[in-house]
Amino acid sequence: MMPIFDPMYVVFLAPAFILMMWAQARIRSTYAKASQVPARLSGAAAARHILDQFGLHDVAIEPIRGHLTDHYDPRHRVLRLSEGVYDGRNAAAIGIAAHEAGHALQHAEHYGPLVIRNMAVPAAQYGPGWFMAFFVLGMFIPVYFSQFFWIGIIGFMAVAAFQLVNLPVEFDASNRAKRLLAETGISDEQSGPALSSVLNAAAWTYVAGTLQSVLVVAYYIMRFGGRGNDN
Template identity: 40%
Template sequence: MGFYYFDYTYFLFIVPALIVTMYAQFKVKSTFSKYSRISTIRNMTGAQAADSVARFGGAVGVQIQRIQGNLTDNFDPRDNTIRLSDDVYSSTSISAVGVAAHEAGHAIQHAHDYFPNKIRAALVPVTNFGSSLGMPLVIIGLILPVKYNFVVYLGIALFSLAVLFQLVTLPVEFNASMRAIRALDESGIMYPDELEGAKKVLKAAAMTYLAASFAAIMSLLRLIVLAGNRRGKD
């Protein structure tokens, strides 16, 4: 077990991923905090903005609910509901309106059967399966003798499903933000200078998805290298 956690591959693949992830988290929190202190001229709350953007984009029957937590905002296609965190639901800040509009962007995708969104939804069950079994199989395979290296590769194959899910998530999230910004602009919910702030908030949020994808890819590469090193000893 020791070589798995303390070897050069950790510093080559995992440390860079951790640095990128930490920077992305810092960026989204600092940007959200900055624009949380600036209210929109129209004084529209996040909940109102989400409802307006969804209707503007043609998504009907969307429910808006409050959810506890910090930046736990999400859209659930199963019940066509946008759930907004405490810092977004009743806030009139640029950050709140931008985040709420982003979730409304997902509702619009759902209403218009956005194809990448369908692919992402289809990958959820296989991703959950791969995520739950992939890494345990890799660890077990690394403990077993080298002749059982196929167990490691099976784990890597399952883990790669989670990486694929992260990559498919990127266009879905970027498209939701594009729809949000377009709706905020064309509907007149935000003025141009406010819109620039919302764009910065959503760009910072997008960095977290890029960081997650980068981290997943780096983890996968590390597992491949570890398996390859063992194979060379066979």
């Protein structure tokens, strides 16, 4: 994302990089441990039970290749679970499956933060490209660099805003998963703490992603925000 190497960029982003590495290591560790804790149902069966309990019989559940590629597709109303989660009969599988089912419940309830997040998806997807286009344009036309830069920085601000809105969405889905699995009896005293550990570890990856986006915006503003005045 940088046109040239700048040690200050590394300094700015170091907290986010460290947090992300720690979060990824933690989720790998907790997932491996929770995968050894047996559960009454498979991930797919647990998600189906939760969805049916709330009348979401039309939400399909499909297996998808990959590791931890699980997600809910609101456009097609499909909950896609990675193969290990779909077939797995362990605490990790039911925890992740219930988390994604939580997103389907949010969608059905028109949960405010989720509605905002879904509206912000295009901005988050194209924001970095928007910024780089205007940044490069400003480099070629230095006299207008400041104007192009501030137009472009809106792109990265959109990504940071998306990440900030995404935090309550993910935390709510995890809290729903813990509560619903306990209420339905799918989780018990043995699997409950294990699946909570997996969901808590996953939450830190969202925090790290948000921190990274905010720090990228802060770096570019610090590094280039006053350049137009210098010219």
